[in-house]
Amino acid sequence: MTSATAGSEPSPRGQSAAERTLALLRAELGARVDTSPGALEAARADKSGHAADGLPLAVVHAASVADVQAVMRIATATRTAVVPRGAGTGLAGGANTGGGEISLSVRAMDRIVEVRPDDLLAVVEPGILNADLNAQLEAHGVWWAPDPASRAISTVGGNIATGAGGLLCAKYGVVRDAVLGVDLVLADGRLLHLGHRSVKGVTGLDLTSLVIGSEGTLGVVVGATLKLRRLVEGERVTLTALFDGVRAAAVACAAVTASGVQPAIMELMDARSLAAAHRLLALPAPPAGAAQVTIQTDGPVAVDEAREIAAVLAGAGGRVSVAADAAEGEELLAVRRSMHPAMETLGTTLIEDVSVPRSALPDMFDEIARIERQYGLVIPAVAHAGDGNLHPNFVFEGPEVPPVVWEAAEDLFRSALALGGTLTGEHGIGVLKRRWLADELGDDQWALQRDIARVFDPLGILNPGKVFAR
Numbered sequence: 001m002t003s004a005t006a007g008s009e010p011s012p013r014g015q016s017a018a019e020r021t022l023a024l025l026r027a028e029l030g031a032r033v034d035t036s037p038g039a040l041e042a043a044r045a046d047k048s049g050h051a052a053d054g055l056p057l058a059v060v061h062a063a064s065v066a067d068v069q070a071v072m073r074i075a076t077a078t079r080t081a082v083v084p085r086g087a088g089t090g091l092a093g094g095a096n097t098g099g100g101e102i103s104l105s106v107r108a109m110d111r112i113v114e115v116r117p118d119d120l121l122a123v124v125e126p127g128i129l130n131a132d133l134n135a136q137l138e139a140h141g142v143w144w145a146p147d148p149a150s151r152a153i154s155t156v157g158g159n160i161a162t163g164a165g166g167l168l169c170a171k172y173g174v175v176r177d178a179v180l181g182v183d184l185v186l187a188d189g190r191l192l193h194l195g196h197r198s199v200k201g202v203t204g205l206d207l208t209s210l211v212i213g214s215e216g217t218l219g220v221v222v223g224a225t226l227k228l229r230r231l232v233e234g235e236r237v238t239l240t241a242l243f244d245g246v247r248a249a250a251v252a253c254a255a256v257t258a259s260g261v262q263p264a265i266m267e268l269m270d271a272r273s274l275a276a277a278h279r280l281l282a283l284p285a286p287p288a289g290a291a292q293v294t295i296q297t298d299g300p301v302a303v304d305e306a307r308e309i310a311a312v313l314a315g316a317g318g319r320v321s322v323a324a325d326a327a328e329g330e331e332l333l334a335v336r337r338s339m340h341p342a343m344e345t346l347g348t349t350l351i352e353d354v355s356v357p358r359s360a361l362p363d364m365f366d367e368i369a370r371i372e373r374q375y376g377l378v379i380p381a382v383a384h385a386g387d388g389n390l391h392p393n394f395v396f397e398g399p400e401v402p403p404v405v406w407e408a409a410e411d412l413f414r415s416a417l418a419l420g421g422t423l424t425g426e427h428g429i430g431v432l433k434r435r436w437l438a439d440e441l442g443d444d445q446w447a448l449q450r451d452i453a454r455v456f457d458p459l460g461i462l463n464p465g466k467v468f469a470r
Contacts, residue, residue, distance in 0.1 A: 022256035047091055085106070086158035089150050094431070145178050146168075160179060163223065164426050179208060186456040218462070235302050246365050249293050258359075261309055264296050267383070294332055350393070356416055377404070
């Protein structure tokens with residue numbers, strides 16, 4: 001969609017459409033309307049390295065549901081595009097705001113409204129950071145399970161918008177498994193309360209699940225009722241295993257899955273990503289060419305499960321080490337969590353996010369190696385091996401993605417689909433994958449999903465150009 005504010009002729013009173021929209025926003029929201037150069041520039045980009053064309057009309061720092069409703073009413077009246085935004089940590093360009101658009105930030109809406117340990121639920125605003133939420137829930141003996149690597153900097157609202165996962169999702173589920181309901185402001189400013197507070201609830205269509213992962217195309221999430229878990233009792237045991245190559249490590253991970261033992265975390269780092277993380281953290285260099293599997297078990301039988309898993313890894317050729325205590329275990333996990341900053345030290349990166357059936361992990365790593373050779377690229381990769389979600393990182397020089405990288409990325413996507421996988425496991429479609437969405441969905445389903453979005457947003461003002469644009 002092209003924003004109605006772009007290229008508009010001056011009104012008889014001498015104001016352009018953009019100026020009139022800005023005046024309406026300021027009259028309603030005052031100092032929460034930010035047009036400073038730094039704020040406008042920051043709203044153009046996210047952590048993907050991609051930036052939208054042009055400068056936003058304004059950044060609105062919403063402090064309440066009423067603020068969000070006011071923005072959407074003005075946007076509807078003036079036909080101005082709105083891009084909902086949390087912390088800007090996305091990796092697909094989904095919250096990037098372009099020329100003439102309003103960046104609607106809900107980052108300041110960060111309260112925990114209610115915690116009910118007896119019902120295992122919490123009601124929160126969308127701007128609270130994932131890690132901050134769990135730090136405050138700990139005193140109540142509960143936690144929220146989604147655990148993205150960006151947990152310290154990403155918001156719950158952003159996690160919901162992308163349908164995020166993380167390191168713990170193989171055992172404890174992804175965001176869709178951990179949200180009971182959402183409060184959603186529609187494009188025209190109406191407020192809907194979707195979902196329920198009860199464990200069960202099948203009244204009508206499941207619109208909560210529809211909103212999760214919709215990337216701001218259906219409405220603005222202004223609140224969420226979260227499904228909590230009790231803190232895990234017992235100890236945590238963390239172990240690593242080094243393998244002579246990434247395929248051997250992937251085969252070992254598949255063997256752990258087939259064994260029936262369910263680790264809380266099972267992560268795989270190929271040789272390049274492991275070496276880069278060690279350099280970033282000033283750790284001794286790992287053996288040349290070595291890939292690493294990091295596993296954590298938890299709960300009352302964590303020690304026994306770790307022992308069983310260690311035997312599987314050793315039987316697959318791994319050199320197994322077990323952390324001496326919880327502190328050392330966290331240090332081992334810090335290596336994996338440092339993946340994204342480690343990649344930034346190698347150059348500009350296009351971070352991808354394909355998922356395949358867990359048994360197909362070795363074959364997908366074979367495909368990544370083939371694509372590296374065929375296109376002459378460096379593609380360090382890590383995987384949430386417990387659920388088959390891989391993050392290949394295309395490394396290149398300069399701010400713009402070279403055509404050869406896009407060609408290689410397309411090859412990667414088609415390889416994942418051929419193995420029974422998907423384009424994205426947790427980062428979303430955004431801008432960067434929209435051209436391939438129909439390849440996975442098929443034309444009929446693509447059109448059906450686009451038409452559903454139009455029911456929520458008939459004017460096409462919510463996050464235009466994302467997800468369903470071709």
